[in-house]
Amino acid sequence: MSDSIDHTLRGSWAPSGAGAAPLSAHAMRWLRQRIGLSEAPTPAVPPSLIDVSETALPQVVSSELVALLGENHVLTETGQRLGRAGGLSYGDLMRRRGGNGVAVPDAVVLPADPEQVQRVLELCARHDIAVVPFGGGTSVVGGVSSLRGGKVAVIVLDLARLNRLVSVDPVSHVAVLQGGMRAPDAEALLAAHGFTLGHFPQSFERATIGGFAATRSAGQASAGHGRFEGMVEGVRAATPVGEWRLGTAPASAAGPDLRQLAVGGEGALGVITEVALRVRPAPVHSRYEAVVLDGWQVGAEAVRTLAQSRTLADVTRLSDADETEVGFEFSGGMKARALRTLLRGRRMHEPCMLVLGWEAASRRELDERRDATLRALRRFRPVRLGGKVGESWRANRFSGPRQRDTLLDHGVCVETLETATHWAGLSELRSAVRAALLRTLEVDGRTPIVMCHVSHAYETGASLYFTVLAGRDQQDPLGQWQRAKQAATDAIVERTPGRAMGRGTLTHQHAVGTDHQPWLADEIGSVGVQVLTAAKKAVDPTGILNPGKLVDRWQEE
Numbered sequence: 001m002s003d004s005i006d007h008t009l010r011g012s013w014a015p016s017g018a019g020a021a022p023l024s025a026h027a028m029r030w031l032r033q034r035i036g037l038s039e040a041p042t043p044a045v046p047p048s049l050i051d052v053s054e055t056a057l058p059q060v061v062s063s064e065l066v067a068l069l070g071e072n073h074v075l076t077e078t079g080q081r082l083g084r085a086g087g088l089s090y091g092d093l094m095r096r097r098g099g100n101g102v103a104v105p106d107a108v109v110l111p112a113d114p115e116q117v118q119r120v121l122e123l124c125a126r127h128d129i130a131v132v133p134f135g136g137g138t139s140v141v142g143g144v145s146s147l148r149g150g151k152v153a154v155i156v157l158d159l160a161r162l163n164r165l166v167s168v169d170p171v172s173h174v175a176v177l178q179g180g181m182r183a184p185d186a187e188a189l190l191a192a193h194g195f196t197l198g199h200f201p202q203s204f205e206r207a208t209i210g211g212f213a214a215t216r217s218a219g220q221a222s223a224g225h226g227r228f229e230g231m232v233e234g235v236r237a238a239t240p241v242g243e244w245r246l247g248t249a250p251a252s253a254a255g256p257d258l259r260q261l262a263v264g265g266e267g268a269l270g271v272i273t274e275v276a277l278r279v280r281p282a283p284v285h286s287r288y289e290a291v292v293l294d295g296w297q298v299g300a301e302a303v304r305t306l307a308q309s310r311t312l313a314d315v316t317r318l319s320d321a322d323e324t325e326v327g328f329e330f331s332g333g334m335k336a337r338a339l340r341t342l343l344r345g346r347r348m349h350e351p352c353m354l355v356l357g358w359e360a361a362s363r364r365e366l367d368e369r370r371d372a373t374l375r376a377l378r379r380f381r382p383v384r385l386g387g388k389v390g391e392s393w394r395a396n397r398f399s400g401p402r403q404r405d406t407l408l409d410h411g412v413c414v415e416t417l418e419t420a421t422h423w424a425g426l427s428e429l430r431s432a433v434r435a436a437l438l439r440t441l442e443v444d445g446r447t448p449i450v451m452c453h454v455s456h457a458y459e460t461g462a463s464l465y466f467t468v469l470a471g472r473d474q475q476d477p478l479g480q481w482q483r484a485k486q487a488a489t490d491a492i493v494e495r496t497p498g499r500a501m502g503r504g505t506l507t508h509q510h511a512v513g514t515d516h517q518p519w520l521a522d523e524i525g526s527v528g529v530q531v532l533t534a535a536k537k538a539v540d541p542t543g544i545l546n547p548g549k550l551v552d553r554w555q556e557e
C-alpha cells in the first residue's frame with residue numbers, strides 16, 4: 001500500500017500544492033460580482049515563515065520512543081512537526097496560511113502495529129505526555145489540534161503505518177482493517193476480494209478507517225450503505241490502561257453497546273488500531289443522473305417521500321437554489337445559460353438540483369430500483385437533466401477541497417457546517433441557520449452566498465450541509481468565521497418555550513473536536529457530559545489522550 005501521505009504542506013488540500021482546481025474565467029467573474037474577490041492573490045506564507053517553537057519533548061522520552069519505534073519513526077524536525085499540525089478547517093488553513101497561531105506538536109511518532117501503539121500510550125502515560133491520534137488529518141472541527149492540556153509535551157501519533165487488511169471473512173461479509181488505512185487503499189484491497197465498503201465522504205482521498213470510526217463519519221452513498229458506525233462490527237483499541245477489544249457478534253444484548261464509545265471517541269477515549277467492518281459485494285452496474293425540482297420545499301418533500309417509501313437512490317443529494325446556481329455557474333458560462341433557458345421554458349422558478357445514483361449487482365436490480373425512485377418522484381414534476389449531469393457530479397465529487405484552495409488564494413471566506421433534524425423541523429432549521437450565516441458574514445455591504453444541501457436522508461429526518469462563500473474580512477478573517485459559526489450553532493441548539501431540545505444536532509458527521517465542545521452540553525445534557533467524563537477517566541485516568549477534544553475532564557472539575 002502507499003506509504004504515508006506527504007503532510008508537509010497543511011495549508012492546502014493537495015499534498016504538495018499540486019492539483020488545485022482552477023476556477024473558470026466565467027466562475028471568477030461571477031464570484032467577483034456576487035461577493036467580491038481580492039484583486040491581488042492571497043497565497044499562504046512559506047513554511048519557513050511560520051512561527052514554530054523548539055520541541056519540548058524531554059530527551060529521556062525521545063530516547064525511549066526511539067528505542068521502541070526506531071529512529072526513523074520518531075520525527076522532531078520542524079517541517080515534519082508542522083506537517084501534522086492541525087486539521088483542515090477554515091480556521092486551521094487560515095492560521096497556517098498566515099503563519100500565526102499554529103499549534104505544533106513536539107514530535108510525531110509512527111508506530112508499526114497495534115502492540116506498538118499500546119506501548120506508546122503506556123510510555124506517554126508514564127511520562128505525562130499528551131497524545132493526539134492522527135489519521136488523515138482531515139478533521140474540520142479541531143480534532144487533531146496539538147493541544148498540550150497542561151502536559152509536559154504533546155506528540156502526534158500518526159497511524160499511517162497501520163495500513164494492513166488483516167482479514168476478510170467472505171462468508172460473513174466482514175473485513176478487519178487497520179486504523180491507519182486510507183479510504184482509497186481500503187477500497188482497492190477490498191475490491192481484490194470482490195467487496196466494497198461503500199463509504200465515500202468528500203474527504204475520501206485522504207481520510208482513514210480509524211478516523212471515520214472515531215468521528216462517526218457519513219459518506220455520500222449513506223442512503224445505500226449507511227453511516228460508518230453502522231458498518232462497525234468490532235473494534236480493537238489501545239488505551240493508557242490497556243487494550244480494549246469489542247464485538248464478537250452482529251448484535252448483542254450485553255448491556256449498552258460499548259463499541260460506540262470507541263466509535264465516536266475522537267481519539268479521546270482510545271486509539272482505534274483495528275476495525276471489523278461489514279462489507280458488501282462490489283456493485284457491477286451503476287447509474288447517476290440529475291433532476292431539477294421547483295423550490296426547496298418541493299425538493300425536501302420529494303426526498304422525504306423517497307426516504308419514507310424506501311425508494312431512495314444510494315446517493316441522494318438535494319441542493320437548494322443557491323447551491324444549484326453556484327453549480328451551474330462553476331460549470332461554465334455556456335452551460336449555465338443553456339440550463340437556465342431550459343428550466344425557464346419548463347417554468348422552474350427556483351431550480352433545486354437532485355442528484356441520484358444507484359449501484360447494483362445486476363442490470364435488472366438497477367433498473368427496478370431506478371424505476372421505483374423515479375416513479376415516486378413523478379408527482380413532484382421533476383425536470384430530468386439526464387445521465388450526463390449526474391455522471392459529471394460523480395466524476396467531480398472529490399474536487400470540492402481543491403476548489404477551496406483556489407478560493408482561499410483569492411481571498412474568499414469558504415467554510416462548511418452541518419447539522420440534522422427530523423423532517424417536521426427541517427425547513428425551520430435551514431431558515432434559522434441560513435439567517436444567522438447571512439447576517440454575520442456580510443462584508444462591506446456584500447451579501448454572502450449561503451448554500452445548503454441534503455445528502456443524508458433517513459425515514460425520520462435528514463442532514464443539512466451548509467457551504468458559505470463570502471468576501472473575506474481581511475482585518476479579522478478568523479473572527480469573521482468564528483462569529484458566523486457561533487451564531488449558526490446558537491441557532492441550531494436554541495430551545496424555545498415549546499421545545500425541550502434544540503432545533504437539530506450540533507453535528508451530523510464532523511464530530512465535536514474543539515470547535516463544537518462549548519455546545520456539547522446543550523445537546524447531551526450535563527448528565528451526558530458526566531457519563532462521557534466518567535468513561536474518559538476510566539480509560540485515560542491522567543488525561544493524556546487528545547486533550548481538549550470531545551470531553552475535557554478538567555473543564556468539569
Ligand SMILES: Cc1cc2nc3c(=O)[nH]c(=O)nc-3n(C[C@H](O)[C@H](O)[C@H](O)COP(=O)(O)OP(=O)(O)OC[C@H]3O[C@@H](n4cnc5c(N)ncnc54)[C@H](O)[C@@H]3O)c2cc1C
Binds near residue numbers: 218
Ligand atoms: C474537504 C473535506 C471534506 C469532508 N467531507 C466529509 C464527508 O463527506 N463526510 C464526513 O463524515 N466527514 C467529512 N469530512 C470530515 C473528515 O474528513 C472526517 O471527520 C473523517 O472521518 C476524518 O478522518 P481522518 O482519518 O482524516 O481523521 P483525522 O482528521 O486524522 O482525525 C479525526 C479525529 O479522529 C481521531 N482519530 C483519527 N484516527 C484515529 C484512530 N485510529 N483512533 C482514534 N482516534 C482517531 C483524531 O484524534 C481526531 O479527533 C471532510 C473534511 C474535509 C477537509
